[in-house]
Amino acid sequence: MRKEVVVFGIKDTAELALWYLTHDSDFTVVAFTVHQAYINENTFHGLPVVPFEELANHFPPSDYFLFAPMTGVKMNTLRKEVYLQGKAMGYSYISYVSSKATICGNQIGENCFILEDNTLQPYTTIGNNVVLWSGNHIGHHGVIEDHVFFTSHVVLSGHCHVKERAWFGVNATIRDYTVIGEGCLISMGALVTKSTEDGSFYMGCPARKQDKLAIEVY
Ligand SMILES: CC(C)(COP(=O)(O)OP(=O)(O)OC[C@H]1O[C@@H](n2cnc3c(N)ncnc32)[C@H](O)[C@@H]1OP(=O)(O)O)[C@@H](O)C(=O)NCCC(=O)NCCS
Structure with a gap:
């Protein structure tokens, strides 16, 4: 079974997701992703940061899971939007x-x-x-x-x-x-x-x- 996952985000919640998945799950985080406009550095915790718009070219949905554990600001509308975008791109999400x-x-x-x-x-x-x-x-x-x-x-x-x-x-x-x-x-x-x-x-x-x-x- 596939166990590799890309995490959406490069802030606290994504960093926490890395910690929890690494220490308390069977999943391996292989990369992070955010929209191009939010990328300042090409790596986070030593892993690649890939523009969300191009994610499928680097980590295709046939081979990788996605995980987008975001904060609830704007009454969860941003979280909902990103989650639905990932689904439209064909990704399966882990929990x-x-x-x-x-x-x-x-x-x-x-x-x-x-x-x-x-x-x-x-x-x-x-x-x-x-x-x-x-x-x-x-x-x-x-x-x-x-x-x-x-x-x-x-x-x-x-x-x-x-x-x-x-x-x-x-x-x-x-x-x-x-x-x-x-x-x-x-x-x-x-x-x-x-x-x-x-x-x-x-x-x-x-x-x-x-x-x-x-x-x-x-
Ligand atoms: C709803 C919430 C965001 C309101 O915050 P806010 O609009 O910034 O409110 P303010 O801090 O400006 O406070 C305005 C007034 O309401 C009071 N107040 C703020 N939150 C209150 C609460 N939950 N219950 C009762 N009174 C509250 C303040 O004491 C202040 O009173 P004052 O005007 O007499 O001084 C805040 O109450 C809240 O729930 N924050 C979430 C905290 C949390 O769960 N953090 C974890 C995040 S991971």
Whole structure:
């Protein structure tokens, strides 16, 4: 089976992906890629940096996997765009799931980045291009759609439905049976007791919808 992977990015998250894949997976990172306009150096950590526009000429999708674990800025729209571009170019994505995460047979999509100390309880499904940074509790019988970003130590109670591109700040707490709307920003420490509206920004205990839209804040 093919085990070689190209990582999208040349900043912190890509550097972390290199570390995790090297120390805790069967994959070997062979190169990095970003759009031509963002390339300053031709190497990163001693590996080639290839323009994304030309990636298929150097590392064809028939022979290499792609992994694009990006930050959630602009409410995950950039992550979504790059992920879809890679798919249109014909690449298959890997997912990284830490050996120190607790997984209970969950269905997990592609291009997911799931770090240490996450607990995924049974019967919860994870879509494509989802980031679970370290230490989240993802409760049972839930649905997490594509392009969602959890930072750290979020408690998502059982039976929640998180719609695509939602973003959770550290230590947010979500009541059971809650629906988190598409592209919602749940700020750090928010206590979400009711379902939230698409594209909105929530803060506080209990969490209240703020005047600004999510995209205006992050
Ligand atoms: C949503 C968020 C981005 C808002 O940040 P912001 O718009 O820059 O807010 P500011 O820092 O300008 O603060 C504005 C006011 O809101 C308050 N505030 C900021 N975040 C708050 C929060 N999560 N809960 C309650 N009050 C908050 C500030 O104390 C400040 O109050 P003041 O006007 O009385 O001084 C921020 O709360 C957040 O969640 N950040 C994410 C942190 C995180 O998870 N980091 C990990 C990233 S990997």
